[in-house]
Amino acid sequence: MSHAPYALYVASVLGALALLLMMPRNGYSPRKLGALLGTASLGGLWLWLKRDLDLLPPTSPVGLMSYYYIFSALAIGSAVRVITHPKPVYSALWFVMVVLATSGLFIILNAEFMAFAMIIIYGGAILVTYVFVIMLAAQSGDAANDTTPAEYDAVPREPVAATAVGFLLLAVLLTVFFDAGYGNLRQAPRHLGQRPTINAETLLTNRPITLLAAERGEAPKFHDVSNTERVGIDLFSNHPLGLELAGVILVVSLVGALVIARKQVEGDAAR
């Protein structure tokens, strides 16, 4: 852990600069320079961390880490485009890309059901609603000049302060994650294949993972049951109240959306 925080801080600062360069603004916008700097900082951080990742034994499930790099780079790059693209429709389409890359990460993590639920619900339902509303607003708005984006899309609000705050949060989060991530490397470098004992959760609660598992009174048995079945069993046996509440929330939001949408507006009647 002696070297890692500085790499994290440097990468955070460079990432913040890269994002600032990529923000849309009036006049000259060095977007390509920002993209290059952002790619360099993220790739440099990953290369820096990869030396320690290679120390892990080949039996641990990091064989899929190459796919992790692909999907993470896709997700992060698309996320940057979502918040920097001056046209709302393109932002929404880049968000679809974020959803797809996230689903890829879920599949690496053996969460197949959540991956496909994510694509169906986010890409299929929520994003269609967003694009629908964007089209609705663009059609009745200033359709005359749809080649140039509106002023409120082209000029960000307080970009420097927001980026500084965001990447400060990111630096703190990464310090905690990788302090915990290097925990067993620092303590027992010869027993990397053992079950991990320190992570962010145990660091915060100061309880080892075996104790947490014993408190839940369970021995994980994951063979012969598919991911969908496991999620369903956990959902219906451990969280029945949450399931009912989720249904109530959906019904209430449906009624609320109807009430809001039916409201008559005086500006509308004038048109």
Added chain:
Amino acid sequence: MDQPLDNLPLAHFLLTGAVIFVLGVIGFLTRRNLIIIFLCTEMMFQGVAISLVAFSRFHMNMTGQTFVIFVLTIAAAEAALALGLVVLLFRRKRTLDAQAWAELSG
């Protein structure tokens, strides 16, 4: 899926989740289009979902993935209500600029 995730790969997945969450925060603060502001909250949900699933894999415990279902529920409800509100606000002032409602900040 016979072995839990190690600490360092877990930290990598948490890194991706944190970066996407932070990008969502920055987008929420800097964008002035009401629709994109709510799109950025959805992106923050994505970052949280990655962290939840990574912890689920790390602990070999399905509750993390179950929570992602709840996150999806909240995201759907939020999208419906927020877009309804955005349409209502757009019908009043014919613009999606959040600055048009700056008098609400007092």
